[in-house]
Amino acid sequence: MDIVLGLQWGDEGKGKFIDLISENYDITARFNGGSNAGHSIERNGRRITLKMIPSGIFMKGVQNVIGTGTVLDPVSFKKEIANLQAFDETVQPETNVIISLKAHFVLPTHKLLDVFMEESPDYTTIGTTKNGIAQAYSNKILRQNVRVGDMFAPDFKSRVRHILERDYKMLAEGNVELPSLEEISNEFFEAVDFLKKFKCTETEIYLNKALVEGKTILAEGSQAAMLDIDHGTYPYVTSSSTTASGASSGLGVSPKKIGDVFGIAKAYCTRVGNGVFPTELFDELGEEIRTKGNEFGSNTGRPRRTGWLDLPALKYAVMINGVTQLVLTKADVLSGLKSVAICTHYELEDGKIEKISAVLPDNAKPVLKWMEGWNADFSNMESNSELPQELQDFLTFLEAELGIPVAYLSIGPGREQILKLSSK
Numbered sequence: 001m002d003i004v005l006g007l008q009w010g011d012e013g014k015g016k017f018i019d020l021i022s023e024n025y026d027i028t029a030r031f032n033g034g035s036n037a038g039h040s041i042e043r044n045g046r047r048i049t050l051k052m053i054p055s056g057i058f059m060k061g062v063q064n065v066i067g068t069g070t071v072l073d074p075v076s077f078k079k080e081i082a083n084l085q086a087f088d089e090t091v092q093p094e095t096n097v098i099i100s101l102k103a104h105f106v107l108p109t110h111k112l113l114d115v116f117m118e119e120s121p122d123y124t125t126i127g128t129t130k131n132g133i134a135q136a137y138s139n140k141i142l143r144q145n146v147r148v149g150d151m152f153a154p155d156f157k158s159r160v161r162h163i164l165e166r167d168y169k170m171l172a173e174g175n176v177e178l179p180s181l182e183e184i185s186n187e188f189f190e191a192v193d194f195l196k197k198f199k200c201t202e203t204e205i206y207l208n209k210a211l212v213e214g215k216t217i218l219a220e221g222s223q224a225a226m227l228d229i230d231h232g233t234y235p236y237v238t239s240s241s242t243t244a245s246g247a248s249s250g251l252g253v254s255p256k257k258i259g260d261v262f263g264i265a266k267a268y269c270t271r272v273g274n275g276v277f278p279t280e281l282f283d284e285l286g287e288e289i290r291t292k293g294n295e296f297g298s299n300t301g302r303p304r305r306t307g308w309l310d311l312p313a314l315k316y317a318v319m320i321n322g323v324t325q326l327v328l329t330k331a332d333v334l335s336g337l338k339s340v341a342i343c344t345h346y347e348l349e350d351g352k353i354e355k356i357s358a359v360l361p362d363n364a365k366p367v368l369k370w371m372e373g374w375n376a377d378f379s380n381m382e383s384n385s386e387l388p389q390e391l392q393d394f395l396t397f398l399e400a401e402l403g404i405p406v407a408y409l410s411i412g413p414g415r416e417q418i419l420k421l422s423s424k
Helices: 014-024 074-089 106-121 133-141 147-150 156-172 180-196 201-214 245-252 286-293 311-323 389-402
Strands: 001-007 027-030 039-043 048-051 063-066 097-100 199-201 215-219 261-265 270-272 306-308 327-328 339-347 365-372 406-410 418-420
Touching: 001 014, 014 039, 014 261, 014 327, 014 418, 027 201, 039 147, 048 074, 063 201, 074 180, 097 201, 106 133, 106 156, 106 180, 147 156, 156 180, 199 201, 201 215, 201 311, 201 339, 261 311, 261 365, 286 306, 306 311, 311 339, 311 389, 327 389, 339 389, 365 389, 389 406
Parallel strands: 001 215, 001 261, 027 063, 027 215, 063 097, 097 199, 261 327, 327 406
Antiparallel strands: 039 048, 270 306, 339 365, 406 418
């Protein structure tokens, strides 16, 4: 099983890369997150954003698994399927999407609680997507939630109504303006009935059986390493495990079965929402990169914060994930700059130097290495020999620092604009 995951704070271009290589696999499988994901894919000059559905959905013969480590919002899923079929009527998700019986549901009140906590002064505001993801995962840990397999139980509706009424009562006591409980309940149960059209099974057994039969699996992570609940920049993180180890636990596949780990990173950094961002640019250049790179959340539309590439954080992400191949995106966005910067290390007040880290004190000073910029037309490039020397130097520097090859380079927003780099 190979894995594709983000190495920064998300939005690195995972969907595009997975769409490119998924034809080489029999199965693509989502192992974490929910409808807070936003993997953008381009087909025939049009773009679609997938939330829950794995990015191999457009490949004929590829099965797409929504794994146990995910949280599934039936209402959002139903809308996503409708949007997918309107985008491409040839896609038949009912025959090639398989859902884990053990994946947890996102309930309607989870979204309402998410909004309440984000807007209440009594809680830390972290800038979530307000899709109810944290509430679903927290209730999973509290053992107070329902799972996909529960929808076949005769008492499913009564159990869900009990949870909704309990949450509703709590929200009402907080003087929150609420929609009709009956309305959101009916919408949820209608979406659950729609979900029953899909194959729901013990996906860990399905995946392990496929591996025994010699089939290939590509595990797809949502969000990114620096947003991992354990290893990210807490508390400004997501609510699931976004790392390679999360792929193993989220899909129920032994770590011994992991092959290549493709790590996706931009040639600069972005993040959405609150949280530490030492290399952030607050000037006109930051705005220029945001505009040129179309740095607006694919799921929320929120403008992304932009900054220089953070090498200590990238080294950390490569280390904890065991990345074997780096996929670098958006180097074309930096084209035309006279010089580009990379944060090589941090200097702390006590004189200590940190060369690899995920969490640093606010007074850490990023030290930048400036390199000569590049200026090129990337639109028709077909090999790394055509890359400007300045960009080749940039890639060589990254490989030396990270100890892994830059195996792919995205050179534009188009689906085919990815170069597989030959070894130097």
